Amino acid sequence: MNVGVFGATGQVGTVMLEILAERKFPIEDLRLFASSRSAGRVLNFDGRTITVEDSATAVFDGLDIALFSNGAPTSLELAPIVAQAGAVVIDNSSAWRLDPEVPLVVPEVNASALSEIPKGIVANPNCTTMVVMSALHALDSVWGLRRVVASTYQAVSGAGLEGVRAYQRELDAHGSSLSALTFDGSALDFPAASVFPATIAANVIPFAGSLVGNDTSEELKFVNESRKILGREDLLVSVTCVRVPVFTGHSLSLTVELETEYELDAAIEVLSSAPGVRYCEVPTPLMAAGSDECLVGRVRRDNSAARSLSFFAVGDNLRKGAALNAVQIAECLERMGS
Numbered sequence: 001m002n003v004g005v006f007g008a009t010g011q012v013g014t015v016m017l018e019i020l021a022e023r024k025f026p027i028e029d030l031r032l033f034a035s036s037r038s039a040g041r042v043l044n045f046d047g048r049t050i051t052v053e054d055s056a057t058a059v060f061d062g063l064d065i066a067l068f069s070n071g072a073p074t075s076l077e078l079a080p081i082v083a084q085a086g087a088v089v090i091d092n093s094s095a096w097r098l099d100p101e102v103p104l105v106v107p108e109v110n111a112s113a114l115s116e117i118p119k120g121i122v123a124n125p126n127c128t129t130m131v132v133m134s135a136l137h138a139l140d141s142v143w144g145l146r147r148v149v150a151s152t153y154q155a156v157s158g159a160g161l162e163g164v165r166a167y168q169r170e171l172d173a174h175g176s177s178l179s180a181l182t183f184d185g186s187a188l189d190f191p192a193a194s195v196f197p198a199t200i201a202a203n204v205i206p207f208a209g210s211l212v213g214n215d216t217s218e219e220l221k222f223v224n225e226s227r228k229i230l231g232r233e234d235l236l237v238s239v240t241c242v243r244v245p246v247f248t249g250h251s252l253s254l255t256v257e258l259e260t261e262y263e264l265d266a267a268i269e270v271l272s273s274a275p276g277v278r279y280c281e282v283p284t285p286l287m288a289a290g291s292d293e294c295l296v297g298r299v300r301r302d303n304s305a306a307r308s309l310s311f312f313a314v315g316d317n318l319r320k321g322a323a324l325n326a327v328q329i330a331e332c333l334e335r336m337g338s
């Protein structure tokens with residue numbers, strides 16, 4: 001297939017290229033795009049060198065699949081143009097996810113939604129929601145989900161390279177003090193917060209994204225996207241999204257109320273055998289980083305309510321949370337002969 005990677009110079013784009021090569025996606029021609037800032041840079045792909053094109057001036061004829069990770073504003077403008085030129089766009093941004101004419105797909109859960117792509121655009125869910133979709137779908141299929149209550153622990157790389165650089169800057173300013181035994185972090189003088197609303201080093205911030213009413217954009221994404229992917233518009237969902245000083249790997253603490261009574265051993269078995277999920281007792285972001293599987297663990301009965309189950313889930317936000325899922329969608333389309 002003729003493939004275009006848009007946002008090829010970014011974090012997700014970089015992982016996208018690794019995953020396309022690792023999974024031996026059948027590529028005849030590969031083109032790489034970014035903004036004018038990076039046009040002309042030369043990137044390596046599977047032993048070849050490819051020059052990055054400026055997506056604002058390029059011509060897109062001949063592309064079959066366009067993997068987008070160039071941010072929502074660019075996607076809003078560019079995806080219809082690239083789709084019009086004949087490619088199926090698989091978009092990682094939030095731009096199209098809730099459009100009723102755009103399937104929002106996690107292949108392990110709702111690959112059948114790819115049977116209709118009216119706008120030529122398929123959306124990839126946000127990286128936090130993605131981590132638990134297969135696990136929640138598995139529980140829903142057996143016992144029925146009634147309510148999901150979650151808190152997230154989101155890595156700085158979820159906020160793009162800017163987020164990683166901001167955390168790195170703060171660490172660099174205090175590398176030695178942070179590694180010493182410091183009881184009062186407030187005594188440390190960090191650079192002014194820039195990307196995040198507060199210092200992220202030695203801290204946690206109960207605010208991710210932007211404010212929309214009383215919720216944050218990240219919280220609304222989790223609520224709305226979970227419902228759309230699971231096909232459960234009636235699902236009760238409550239979430240608080242928190243940014244933590246972790247480079248890569250989004251975590252979630254979840255309590256779910258089920259429709260029918262469950263046995264704990266059976267719940268562990270169902271979660272462990274959900275596609276793309278691996279069970280481990282104490283899952284951490286460091287374990288998940290670089291892994292294609294999402295990890296679930298700390299599975300236990302929640303005794304504060306009937307038919308309630310608590311567990312912890314972790315996934316690599318750049319792999320399954322973005323690039324891997326997009327490539328898996330492309331693989332589905334290739335099998336379907338798109």
Ligand SMILES: NC(=O)c1ccc[n+]([C@@H]2O[C@H](COP(=O)([O-])OP(=O)(O)OC[C@H]3O[C@@H](n4cnc5c(N)ncnc54)[C@H](OP(=O)(O)O)[C@@H]3O)[C@@H](O)[C@H]2O)c1
Pocket residue numbers: 006007008009010011012013033034035036037038039055056069070071072074092093094125126127157158159160161162317318321322
């Ligand atoms: N990070 C995650 O965990 C994650 C997970 C899921 C989805 N996403 C989504 O994926 C997208 C990229 O995230 P990221 O973390 O890879 O960000 P990033 O590292 O900051 O990279 C952004 C990429 O987009 C390109 N770009 C920016 N503005 C552009 C413009 N006006 N025209 C064309 N290209 C432009 C950049 O090119 P230049 O080099 O030219 O600046 C770069 O290649 C975002 O929509 C994000 O929400 C991210």
